[in-house]
Every structure is written in structure tokens, then in C-alpha cells.
Amino acid sequence: MDDFLHTFFDPDEILGVLPALLTEGLRNTLLIAVLAIVSGVVGGVVLAMLLLSRHRLVRLPARLYVDVFRGLPAIVTVSLVGVGLPAAGLRPFGREPLGYAVLAIALISAAYSAEIFRSGIQAVPSGQLHAARSLGMPYLTAMRVVVVPQGIRNVLPALAGQFIIDVKESALVYLLGLGFGQRELYFIAQERQAATYNSSALVAAGLCYLLVTIPLTYAVNWLDKRMRDGRPAAVPAKAVV
């Protein structure tokens, strides 16, 4: 039992690694995750619109993209983007591995989000689009103003799951090799574990991940509830017929 506690919960190990985790690690993890989540959502909405197009030539490339990036293991995509692109002479982010990690995770996230958004948008009754179009709104305006906002509301809980996956996949950047100052939570903890054969640093990193992912779930659920109830009305609701 002592061995167990020592391996996973050694206070000296945890306190020793915590400053690096909280300053450098958490910052870089959040940086990768937030950028990937935002680009993933934007890319996902655009892809979802393409997936819903009436034109096969628009639908097919989007379909192919989604199938490929949902079908590949994340570790393969991260390696292809982070190692492959620079090796092929394509270096949009120079020697900055975090940039490649953001790109790779955003590509994957967009594919998953696209399917989430597509199902949400399809769940919006067709009468909504008809009503908007019959008021003279062009298709894209009607989608942007009327249909997509309702579709997103439909899928917020599912989207929270995707955000959590994005946070966790940020750890895959360790594959690309990180310099001092670029290290994120997992990289720092894993370095420490390799040096000491003690896993307490990983437990500390794990707690840091939970510090992000669990509030994230609650934040999205809160947003979901708020949108479902509608903003508090300025005038108290009257039960008038």
C-alpha cells in the first residue's frame, strides 16, 4: 500500500512538478485546446452546411473530408501534420510544434463537429426555413440567422463532449518534441516520470486536465439551460389567451 501511495501520490513529487504544470503546462494545453476548439467549431459549421447542400459536387468533398478525419487515429493525423508537413517543406508554423498540433486537432475536431452540427441543423423543422425564405431572406441569410442558431442549440451537450476530446488530444503534441516554454501538461509530467520512475507527476497532470474538462462540461450545460429557458423576459409572462 505504501508503494502504491508513493508511486502515485508522492507529495514531494507533486509539489515539485506543480509550478511547471500550472504556469507553463496549463497555459500551453489551454492555448492548443482553445485554438483547436474555436477553429473546429467554425470549420464544423461550414462543413455541416456543405454536407447539407443540395448539390452533390459540394456535398461529396465535405463527406470525404469528414470520413477521412473521423476515420484516422488522432495520433496518425498529428504525426502526418506535425512531422509530415515540415518534412515536405510545408512549414506554415515554422518550427513551432504547437501550431502544427493546433492545426491537426482542429482538422479532426472540425470533422466530428461537422456531423454534430449537421444532425442539429437537420433537427430544425423545415417550416423554419420556409418561413424565413417566405419573408424574402436569401438561403444563406436564412440559414445564418434562423436555422443554424437553432441547430447549434440542439447540440450543445454533444459539442461539450467534443470540446473535452479536443482538450485531451492536445497531449498528442508531445510526439512533435517540445522545447522549454512550449511544453504542455502531459509533456512535463511524462518527462518527470521518465526521470524518476514515479507517476505522481502524471497524477498531478491528470488533476490539471480535470480542472479544465469538468468545469467545461458544467459551463456548456449551464449555457444550454440558459438558452433553453430563454433569457429572462423583461416583462413578466402573462397567461393571456
Added chain:
Amino acid sequence: MTTTVAAPPAVSVRGLHKQYGPLEVLRSVDLDVAAGETVCVIGRSGSGKSTLLKCLNLLEPPTSGEIRIGGTQITGMAVDAVRARVGMVFQHFNLFPHMSVVKNVTVALRHVRRLGKGEAEAAAMTQLQRFGLAGLAQQRPDRLSGGQQQRVAIARALAMEPEVMLFDEATSALDPELVKDVLDVMRTLAASGMTMLAVTHEIAFAREVADRVVFMDEGRIAEAGPARSTLDDPKTARLRDFLARVL
């Protein structure tokens, strides 16, 4: 209603066909609606009356035939330009649930007519006030009764200042005690000189408010004429049979 001889009909339909694959929903429909006239379209479900209405704002593209709104041929025209001139009210209201009542009315004014926020809200409040809905402006649609929702939908369409209003079974989804609310609004609107084409199951309303009724059967206009005489004294066996079933 009287019309000036020179003015073209508000709505003019010639030889309208609509086909879904092998299914012929409209077979050569001819119809004129004069400016300021109220025409009620009646008939069994599946007779093509809703499709006729949807063709008039190109929500359903006609297979062939000619449609003129205020004298302008609309088939082949940019659909959004047509729809801004033709208001439509749906059976299920189709209010936008994520917007307040007033935003439901202003959204098209802002995004289609490009009005500023203040101007759009003033126009919206004018319409809402007209139907006794001003107090509900900040509410979400799901807080409203069906009758209120449908009145908001009518206000939303009217705010665009359409030349013609189309009603697609506007009272069919309402509880019986709320039907009157909406019919009253339609009655006011008809009296104000709005050109209206209403698909309805409310035969009593058609008899009282419409200038003319059009009875559709199997994709054709089977009988049409002044509302009262046509409904009181139908000429065709089909209309007699239909009225016997619904009255």
C-alpha cells in the same frame, strides 16, 4: 370589391401546372385575384390548394404556367424579390423560437429590407399594436398561446408591406377557442383592403368574409364564384358533396 379597369389583377395565374414525378398536383389552374379582394380556397386535403398557394411565392417552383403578381411575371424572377412582395402565414405559425416576438418581426426588416434597428422596431411595434400584441413584444414565442403566435406571424408578414397575403390553413392548428382570435384579425385585414388568398376549412368564415370562393378538386378549380351564392347554392355535385361533408 370594385377595381379600376386599367389596374392589372393583384394575382394572375394562367395554366399553372405542378408535378412531383408522376403525380400531377395542379392541372392547369387559372385564377385572378383583384387588388383588395379576399379569395378563400377550399377543398379536400390533397386537392392541391396548399400547393397552389406555395407556387404563388415560389416556395414550390411551378412545373409550367404563368404567375403574375401586380402585373409582373414572377416565374423565372429572383425568388427573394418575389417573396418580399408576397406575405405568407403558415398552419404551424413557424415563429422563430430563439427570438423575442419583436425580433421575429424585425429580423426580415433588417436583413431583407435593410432597415436600421430603430426604424425596424418602430415598424414592428406598429404592427404588433394593431393586433393587441405590443405587451408581448419581449416574450419568447413559446410563452404565447397559439392564437397569439399566429397573430404575431401575421404581423411579421405584414411588416414587410406585401402586396398580397397568403394564408395556408392559418387556423387549422389552433384550439377551437383560439380560432376566432385569428379569424378576427383576418377579417380586419380583409376590410382594410388587403389582397388576400386564404386556404381554409372555415366555411362560415369564407362565406362571411371572402369576396369569392374557389373550390379545388384533384388539382383543378372545380367551381368558383361569389362566396355567398357559391356556398349556398353550389352548381357542381363535387362541391355539394364536399360541403355536405364539412358543414
